[in-house]
Amino acid sequence: MSQRDRFEAIYDACYPAIHQYAARRTGSPDDTADVIAETFLTAWRRVDDVPEGEKALLWLYGVARRVLANQRRGAVRRAALAERLRAELAAERPVTPVELEHVRAAFDELPERDREVLALACWEGLTSEQIAEVVGGTAIAARTRLHRARRRLAATLERRHFPEIAMGEA
Template structure:
């Protein structure tokens, strides 16, 4: 006879617990949440708790009550997490909207925005790292996983291309600002 606390005994006990009580836990969670994804997540997390604490799960009729308690706590944690994620998303939306509202609405800003948007994603990224994140050449190289020389070359080419795009719209001073020069 195998030791019930051994790997095979634990697996067998868990499988029996899962098969016997899955439907009850599914119904419990289904009545308390609306999203099918949330239902699956909460059920999976509940049985994960049961697996991790298998030695604490009582036998007999008390098993389902223990699982209901675990599901209740998992649901509470899930709701708190969802609440935090919703609050964070709302705050980020507000901050982004406020950031857009402070940007000048004149033609210079539109010209820079249009020119920047026409750059390749790689060019936009290297410029954003340099000007928005204020990273140095070696730091940009680490982010892009390339040599410092390659990072400087990419930055140089992206600046040059942006300059060409802006020269066609007569926005020389914007490039000076991007380069950190003052006239």
């Protein structure tokens, strides 16, 4: 019997039981489907490790149990992250739509090279060393690029907010 045939036999024999196991332990059909998919993906990858006969179902129950535990840990981590983000956002001064539009327009005026390093630093939270790995080069070069991009963004913001100063009319 080929590995594919063996997997299909295991799947056909055990799917109903694994479906019921997952459905009784999850809160939504999507979560149930995720548990089933992950369980049988593990079985496919490790088909040679799946025991014969009735023990195959017990092995799959063990896999499904671990998948559910990982799913719960992920949900706890996501909830903690969401709470932390809510607290951080509540502590910040709200940005007005006008301010946001000025920043967005100034950002869009920058060359692609500047936008790239600013996005990696600000949106992705990368350090100069990490930016260097992403864009290639040294950490010193990335730090220099980031400094210059920030300076150009500040100048663009100043020019957009106070055009008379930028044009030397003050």
